[in-house]
Amino acid sequence: MSERVYVVLGAGPGLGLAVARRFAEEGYVAALATRTTDDAERLAATLRDEGHQAEGVGVDLTDPDDITAVVAGIGERHGRIDVLHFNPSAWREKDPLHLTVAELLEDVAFGAGALLPAVQAARPYLSAGARVLVTGSAAADKPSAAAASLGVQKAAVRNLVTSLDATLALDGIRAVAVQINGVLGKEGPFAPPPIAAAMWTAVSRADDDWTPHVPYDG
Template identity: 85%
Template sequence: MSAPVYVVLGAGPGLGLAVARRFAQEGYVAVLATRTKADAEPLAAALQEEGHAAQGVGVDLTDAADVSAVVTAVGERNGRIDVLHFNPSAWREKDPLHLTVPELLEDVALGAGALLPAVQAARPYLASGARVLVTGSAAADKPSPAAASLGVQKAAVRNLVSSLDATLAPDGIRAVAVQINGVLGRDGAFSPPPIADAMWAAVSRPDDAWTPHVPYDG
């Protein structure tokens, strides 16, 4: 059998890379998707230099057709997708009195809506035991009024995870949102490595212990 495959959409040099590294350490091929392939290749190279199998791809998460095409290509190239990790969010510094409806919808389309074409494209490559992982945030419950759209994105994607989990569960595929209840930092409990450990633990649970939402409180 080929090695399991982990795909992260919205990868970056912080949390996205750390979670990819955590899965790579467990023997997964790590596929890191960023806005452009040029941005993704150094992240993949960092893992390759550590002896891990890694690939870098570009994807426009605001374009559902591109999301579908890129995820499908990853599935075709590797023959499987075992963990699909949805990591993006849009930060817009606008309070509710200045945020427009088009801006809100644009942000929600990126931070929540893009999960739909990603999972739909991945579905043919998700076998029983596969997982959909979503990076959640305390903003879902305690939104900052200074960036009002972020809380809406995180509440929406958490809700969507519940629906995905219920829909996929009969086929042995589960979905989970790990809600990070703190501010990301370089050191300490809210730095990328311990959060990556928590995400690995969340997807490693057996079905009889499954919940679609896991809080990470440090």
């Protein structure tokens, strides 16, 4: 129960797996949560095959009760959570003239609101030095009109991180949104490995150097 634990919600085979790998390389047990347990286990198996400790679990990020159960379950199994990484976002190709209020709220609930039950469930297992990490996006400042809800999600979750950091800092726990100011690619500065390295650097900072927002410009 002394091994540090990294949890990623909304893991995938690209950035989510790369960040989990980066933390696993630092000795963390990686818990990857995706929509289905089978998908999550395939990602975890990739890390285990590389010699890391990893587990996969299914989670419905549209269901606050399921988020609570999954995150609390990980905390109970390991006795701690050291990094909680919130990675999901909803992509809906609708401009503001066609996006409905219901669709906007659904997407914001998924890409921002789901962070609330995740942190609340993790809180009993977070101790001083623990971190909440959120994948941000340039869409928060430069939204695409073709997918209007994404920018709202990213602006909302960045704002929420500011409030979380101020609240958790009282107990030595910090929150940060790493804003990726570029388009994800397979190679180059916006490929998953260098972004994962930047996320590791962001959460490794001392409290004296802390800011709740870190831009990644490649």
